[in-house]
Amino acid sequence: MSTPTDLAADQLVRLRVNGEPLTAVVEPRTNLADVLREQAGLTGTHTSCHQGWCGACTVLIDGCSARSCLTLAVAATDTEVTTVEGLGEPDGSLTALQEAFVEHFAFQCGFCTPGFLVLATEILDEARAGTTFTRDDLAQRLAANVCRCTGYVGILNAVEAALAAQGTEVRS
Amino acid sequence: MTAQAERPTYVGARIPSRNGARFVRGAGRYVDDIHLPREATLAVLRSPHAHARIVSIDTSRAAALDGVLAVATGAELFERIGPQSYLWDLPGQKVGHGRPLAVEKVRHVGEPVVAVVARDQYVAEDALELIDVVYEPLPPVVDFDAALAEDPVLLHEEWGDNIQVRSAWPVVIPGLPEPPDAGAALDGAHVVVSETFDVARMTATSMETRGIVCDYSPGGPSLTIYSSTQSPHQIRQGLAAMLGLAENQIRVIAPDVGGAFGMKAVVYPEDALAPYFALQLRRPVRFVEQRDESFVASTPSRAQRMQLELGFDAEGHIVGLRSRYLIDLGSAPSTCGAGTGWATGALLCGPYAVPAVDIQASAVVTNKSPLGAFRGFGQPEANFPMERLLDIAARRLSIDPVELRRRNLVPADAFPYTNAAGMLLDSGNYAALLDLAVSRPAYAEALAERDAARAEGRHVGLGIAFYNECTNFGPSGVFPLIGITQGGWDATTVAVEPDGKIRVTISQTPMGQGVETALAQQAADAFGVDLADVTVHFGDTASSHYTGYASGASRAAGIGGSSLLVAAGKAKEKLRAIAAHLLEANEADVDLLPGGFGVPNSGVDPIPLARIAAAAYQGGNLPEGMEPGLEFLGAFDPMALAFSYGVVVALVELDPGTGQVTVRRLIVGHDCGNQLNPAIVENQVIGGVVQGLSTALLEELPYDADGRPLALSLRDYPLPAPTDLPEFDLFHTVTPTPFTLNGAKGVGESGVIAAPAAIVNAIQDALPAGAPEITAIPVRPERILDAFGAQA
8 A cells, every 4th residue: 555645645665575586665554565566466365354463464574573564664663574485485386384385285275274384384483593393382382473274283284294304393 | 898997096095285385485375475565454253241232333433534534434335335145044044234334323332333444554554543423332242141141132022032943853845744743742752851951152163364465457357366265156156246246357366265164254344344335445455364263254164052862762762853052053044044054954963863753942042153064064962962962862771872763873785875854865884984983992091091980089971963065055955945045066167288197176175174186086086187287276266166065065076086087078078078089089998097088908909198188288190080189077066975884982170179071082983985195094083083072171261240252262162183192093984975976075174073972971971970061162160160060
């Protein structure tokens, strides 16, 4: 949304999204999710509650998971943002995490899926850096996001399988 | 057809979802992802009052805001948009004005009062703040007692009372024997148990809120509507009537639907407003419901209070059932009417052989948002009282709760079985499933865990509940008798393409159930082709065949799947005839074989589908008089409903200090007939059970004494989290229904029906003896603390 109003002057936002530069002129109140979805056309980042409760809009900002609906676009200036569209391997194939989501039926309607994938990507990154997780730890971390369809069992199984696939098994 | 050609290859296998690669790449396409050139955004000003007269509305400041394109009140639109129709139109049902915006008075917080169209959501919301409405507050009717009081405040003065419709069972049918008298049965019973039960108002909370993007064609009054809906044809039908258009002037497309659960099955005010303004402004108009709006603008469900009475003989057999119950419809019936309330009464006997019933239901209006459908559709509201009261009766009769259920389940040799409420139960072996559940290792472990925990002084309990689920809804011939204005059949188009690949166009709407995957499996098997050679299309009234009831009521696999088999059967007849012609063989000798159609054991290679298709589309070398082409429509109307069924065993632990309930284990036994894809079935059951867990413990839309909703965000409305999960033990039996072509029954609502009763039965078991009976859900921690306190 880049509608000029008399509330405040528009601002220029420069960031990198999935490795590519993005420049947008926005009202100061415009959130990052809207810029990603409507200016960059990256509709994989979904918005559902606009209050930070559901996590459907989760993206990585400089490698850390963040709610893009609660992040003002101007505050994301000069950051590196990764959305679900940026998760694939360079050759276009799916990551092991994405494959695990498909294999373990970790989605039904698919709406919350991008947020969970981004959240789980952060978990996998932490595991590679040495953090260890129990199944309960995973449940705690994934409780940041909401899925209404699956009952979470498939999602937990998929993340656990992806951790195992990268050699960072879940402690019992 | 030979047994070899019909061997199931894909049906019954755990085939991954066809949507996987798209969804994990973020390439799902939901309504809010669709943007059209020159589009404008609709926003709605909603009532802040539960009940108030509208004195005046001044929209001049909003209309003057830069970027605002249109503003309209209910009075201005009353003659321009006709009344909504009702999907459920029970005999004697009263209706509201049915217009999308309030007129003269508002009847619930959140009722649409003024519509604004602006260049985007930000400006539209700015404009809402510039509208001045003067209200004269009226006393709100917030509960059953107020609605049914002597000389009550009336929501709809012309009704004369606050009751929309009443229903009763048994239904006396002229010419048939008088139904047995439940009153006499209860009078003569050995033991009679009675309690009053409450099931809270709750809401679907699909992660994608409702949305509509409406395109306008300048070439005439024609609309293309992208809608997050379960039922594109019903939306088209409803809007055509409200807007005065022909149905063929409206095309409704349901792209990816981000969860629905019954909530997206009805026509909403914004569904009429967006197209209305698109026509007026001659430009596309979009509406995407914001999350705070969803708590007052999307239909919630449940909200029933039931007094239930069961009489037993000395052996524990039920001799009679009496029920008086109320359903809180909110301020005016949605297009779903009192449907869920009706279903509760009709399905109250559940899986039990109840010889006599006396059931009376009243659908009551209050100053809350209008009620609609939600997963389970009246069945959790029936199951919870019944399964709780069976446990209460078991203690009175000194019979084990499992044994008491076993004695009353409809026996396997009694199917098809018509119960005292007039429902025909198609098939099942209920007792076998119950016995299997209690012979699971997980059951023995749960019992041991409970006893060990109790020995340590912990409060752990085990509970059980049985259920059946009404699916494959439903036979069109029956619908007029129960007030449903649509047909219950379904249709599928199957085309063999010119290259021999298969294109299937279903009338069902996928919204996470996996129906497109399961039906692709069926099509691949029907033609003996690779799954990858089948495409499945859906969700577009311009290509999907009309279906009256669309996706809901767990009917996609049984009815949708059967209609696919009808179409495939027609296709195969023609393929066989063309093959016989090309082979110069007798048609009767030709079969579908591996590799194509041919004569078995003839030494001649079968003709591949691609060659038959090439001939069919070239058209010059076909049997005399045959039409070219290979597209076929199959329709299927079931003879009767099909009842899935199952059992849930819950092991819970209570924390007497905090009132927290932890569900440790859930054993879920389930039978939905033939499973097209067991992984999809499992996913549906688990997802439903977890919704049932939160029905038992978390979810509630409360209102204060002034009729103001107390939940307006996900902060106020707790949903289950991964940390709430128990250990699951899920198992299946398979009892195909005789009333579909594929033996499949539905699975969508199974999980949610009995989990609440099983969990509350377990909670009661965990409470000290003498604690008050828990008769209301959700069981929030304060209720547990009360129960411990009352006992001490």
